[in-house]
Amino acid sequence: GQNIDQPTEMTATEGAIVQINCTYQTSGFNGLFWYQQHAGEAPTFLSYNVLDGLEEKGRFSSFLSRSKGYSYLLLKELQMKDSASYLCAVMVSNYQLIWGAGTKLIIKP
């Protein structure tokens, strides 16, 4: 079967750095996405990785290791507005998207 694992909830302090992990076991791989979803809102796109390595975009970076079935999202200089759920999704061989259950990130002052 297809499986994507993320921690259910994480807590971090304003101004700090947090790393949200995502591991996957899927039939085929056509890329991994990270989305942010604030409570009561629709998800918004953060990043897409299809090759191994680190992609940096401002305060957010995403890393992928295809051989390990592993990705992480790194958030630096945390702000209160970063309190949200972070969703990991893998596009599998038939171009279907499989989603993790999401990680709820709580930022404390």
Next chain:
Amino acid sequence: EAQVTQNPRYLITVTGKKLTVTCSQNMNHEYMSWYRQDPGLGLRQIYYSMNVEVTDKGDVPEGYKVSRKEKRNFPLILESPSPNQTSLYFCASSPSLWGEQFFGPGTRLTVL
């Protein structure tokens, strides 16, 4: 304004009464999807479409139908809704399979 619209935003209905949730995008995107989101389960893909007249089943297609007769519209049809289809539904579109998905605002459906 570039956007994905869904209607209705909220709907309460009864078991067995056919309903349609509309989805429309004005960005000329090829790829469109329907998802349901339930607490603790995350997003699950119901159906997706890579182009006009091309649709494929996602993770949880049972009890749902879709059609893609025009590029901009991708309606979700529940022929005979049941209480286990009570959920938050999102429509999304993207310019390509590997592109950023733009989500509609969501439709909260309750089936009694």
